[in-house]
Amino acid sequence: HDPSMVDRRAMDALLAEDLTGAAGRGELIVLYQPIVDLATGNPSGYEALVRWRHPVRGLVPPLDFIPVAERTGLIYDLGLYVLTRACTDLVHAPGSPYVSVNLSPRQLQTPTLVHDVLSAVKRAGLPMERLVLEVTESAIVDEKSIVTLHELRGHGIRIAVDDFGTGYSSLHYLTRLPVDILKIDRSFVAELDGTPTGSAIAEAVIRLAQVLRLRTIAEGIETADQTRELLALGCPTGQGFLYAKPGPLEAVFTNAGRSL
Ligand code: G
Ligand code: G
Ligand code: MN
Ligand code: NA
Numbered sequence: 308h309d310p311s312m313v314d315r316r317a318m319d320a321l322l323a324e325d326l327t328g329a330a331g332r333g334e335l336i337v338l339y340q341p342i343v344d345l346a347t348g349n350p351s352g353y354e355a356l357v358r359w360r361h362p363v364r365g366l367v368p369p370l371d372f373i374p375v376a377e378r379t380g381l382i383y384d385l386g387l388y389v390l391t392r393a394c395t396d397l398v399h400a401p402g403s404p405y406v407s408v409n410l411s412p413r414q415l416q417t418p419t420l421v422h423d424v425l426s427a428v429k430r431a432g433l434p435m436e437r438l439v440l441e442v443t444e445s446a447i448v449d450e451k452s453i454v455t456l457h458e459l460r461g462h463g464i465r466i467a468v469d470d471f472g473t474g475y476s477s478l479h480y481l482t483r484l485p486v487d488i489l490k491i492d493r494s495f496v497a498e499l500d501g502t503p504t505g506s507a508i509a510e511a512v513i514r515l516a517q518v519l520r521l522r523t524i525a526e527g528i529e530t531a532d533q534t535r536e537l538l539a540l541g542c543p544t545g546q547g548f549l550y551a552k553p554g555p556l557e558a559v560f561t562n563a564g565r566s567l
Pocket of ligand 3 (some may be wrong): 354410441469
């Protein structure tokens with residue numbers, strides 16, 4: 308055996324045991340980060356980001372438990388919990404914002420996904436047009452996942468490619484993929500410094516989206532200069548600490564409609 312593999316399996320098993328039923332015990336918390344119109348600062352939607360408040364370990368960051376949930380299959384129920392929570396939380400939010408929920412590769416590969424997503428969204432009373440599902444490039448390489456995305460879009464749900472540009476897939480796949488939105492990864496936003504080199508990748512993604520008639524959302528905006536440059540490059544929408552960190556539902560209702 309590879310000892311590091313054995314260690315990881317043991318760790319996974321421990322964490323997975325705790326993660327089972329975490330939703331039922333009220334330990335999973337969903338925070339919301341506004342996605343704003345960069346010209347006005349007004350929120351147009353919210354991304355749901357899960358947190359795990361473990362009774363002993365404290366707040367476990369998603370990067371520590373999402374991969375475990377993915378490897379053990381717990382991600383399927385966890386993901387549906389977050390989706391249900393987010394749709395229910397935001398259905399009556401002021402301005403009818405859209406709701407953006409992350410979907411992991413494993414969820415996309417589960418045959419019951421379309422049925423379960425549709426019934427969760429219907430139960431929440433959210434119009435399908437107000438749901439965006441975020442998938443990563445690596446999640447959409449296999450044919451079955453592409454079929455699933457087509458089905459979801461057929462019901463009016465929009466698909467965003469998360470962390471766009473960080474995967475290793477070829478650009479060619481984009482022209483035939485059922486997607487609506489490209490999310491410019493925050494590493495490319497961080498490179499924006501007013502120079503042609505700094506803006507090279509963000510600009511290329513924005514041009515590509517324009518040609519393919521996709522929308523772009525810039526991630527990880529931390530400065531007003533970045534916003535100015537993104538607007539000048541033609542990216543109308545974004546999110547980041549400059550506007551708001553992921554926050555509790557109360558903040559959505561308190562801050563909505565207020566210009567930032
Ligand atoms: O909030 P940040 O640390 O919040 O998120 C870290 C990573 O965890 C991001 O890549 C984000 O996409 C992922 N993530 C956050 N919430 C969810 C979720 O509900 N489902 C999935 N699959 N990933 C999530
Ligand atoms: O992979 P995904 O885009 O879903 O990840 C979202 C992650 O990005 C979350 O961890 C969220 O907390 C984080 N995030 C959101 N805005 C900013 C930002 O302005 N700067 C940085 N460094 N991280 C951010
Ligand atoms: Mn995301
Ligand atoms: Na991202």
